[in-house]
Amino acid sequence: MDKTEKAKKFSSKAKIDKAVFMTILLAFPLLQFFVFYILVNFNSILLAFKSYSGDDQYIWVGFDNFAKVINSFRVDPGMVIMLKNSAIMALFGIAMIFLNCVVTYMIFKKTIGSGFFKVVLFLPSVISPIVLVVIYRSIIQNVLPVIFGVPSIGEWLNAPTAFYTILLLGGLFGFGPAVLVFLGTMSTISESLLEYGKIDGMNSLREFWHIILPQIYPTIISYTVITIATFFTNFGLIFAFFDVSKAEVAIQTLGYHLYVQVYASVNYYIYPEIAATGLLYTALTIPVVFLVKNCMEKFGPRDY
């Protein structure tokens, strides 16, 4: 065999080795993706156009499920309340993004004890929401009324204040990871840029507004997009705070309503409606997400 033939044989063997290697490694992940993303979503789309007829059988009903879902917002005031709560939760989440940036900046400036604060900020993310709920429910109902001498504080977890109490607690617990992600982004800001700001006589507020915010703006966009993308699925701590299906409608969000229907459904008759609901919500969310992302990129601050 001459040198050219040997080289060709070696090259084709190397290609085969590489192909075999990639196939072995990617077999499971790609199969998992195909089954649990492609097939599941395809089945979900088909399910949205069907109705359960008993004995694990479904019949085609066209757009009936979609009509039911849209109609439910007209006839059921509870759905409108849930939509309002979902909107409040999303707006609160977006407001929290800005607060996270400010808090992160405090740690970035190496405030006294910033290392300790980093650990404490992340602690609620390590502990299960169920544990946090058990502890904070007891604190609100039993301890705060005694400490402040105001018995009505114990009622904060009843309607009509329950939703806002849970929202605030969710904000309190959700600080940690966001702060750390922003801290990671801030750590990439060039030292010379910050030095330039100091020489220019910038105080902390001006430095934050003119240098820090533009530099971390892409991360702010990511978080805003995620918050909007979870508009219809977010239920925060509501499920953890109440026994299944015992949360009053005034406290529920659309995401909670969706999840509890799947969690509590012994019969499968409701699955097509949930699938149709999900499809509608997805169709509404995708264009809004892309619109918000494009607008924020177009009209946001430029790099300093």
Place this chain on the structure above:
Amino acid sequence: MRKSKIKRNNLLFIIVSTTFLSLYSLCILYPMIWSLFSSLKGPLDFLYNPAGLPKEIYGGWQFENYSTALRVLFISVSTAEGGSRAVYYGEMLLNAVIYTAGCTFVSLFSHTVTSYIASRYKTVVSKILYTMVIVVMALPVVGSMPSEVQMTRALGLYDNLFGVCILKGGFATMNFLILYASFKAIPADFSEAAALDGAGHFRILLNIMLPMVRNSILAICLLSAITYWNDYTTVGVFLPSHPTVTFGLYRFQYSYQPESTPPVVLAASLISCLPVLLLFLAFRNKILGAVMMGGLKG
């Protein structure tokens, strides 16, 4: 004059930020410490002395609350025959360990191999993998859980601890991007030198590449383990007969058993979060570093 004004403003900033962060820390740490002391109270002590330390007049320090929690913490689950059975803490703990370890391993495997191929091999498959991840992360899909339940039932994975681990084996998450960046940062010289020495693809991956990204892998492994240990939404839907400790605690607090007094429920809560708390404190620098790295990839 201007310099002193800036200095004054910066001092004010430090005071305000330290005060804010201290208040926040108080809101987090006080409840934790309070729950520790309250878990050692009797029921009357908890009722009449909610804010203070355990008092002798109400029975003093009740360390047996922890053994009571382990003994009485149970929930009823349905059986295939249509009846019900009690699942106690020991079984829930075993379920939690299997669920956490299984999901972490499967998820980490998927993320590692896909990010490795996508970052180190210049092929069409690599581009497709990367695009798939970005598209899946960008597209919010709502309401697919009923279809997931149907799929897992059809495949025999429903209500099966190992089956649900496969469900969690997806790779289109932020962890892919973190590992992708870590693998991409390794110079090509290492793999080329190994190839010249006769190392095959598997050898290069196992002996050279994985050791070089072990810090990223460890951090993601720890974060994933914490997430799966605390997961209750997936367990509630897909593992109705195999509750984990976290989900068991959720159901237990509403079970209204005579011995599940508030201090005992608090004791059960602290027991359930102890493993992840110890894990976090032992590896906090790596965990915090991995989360911060997410910001770079954002």
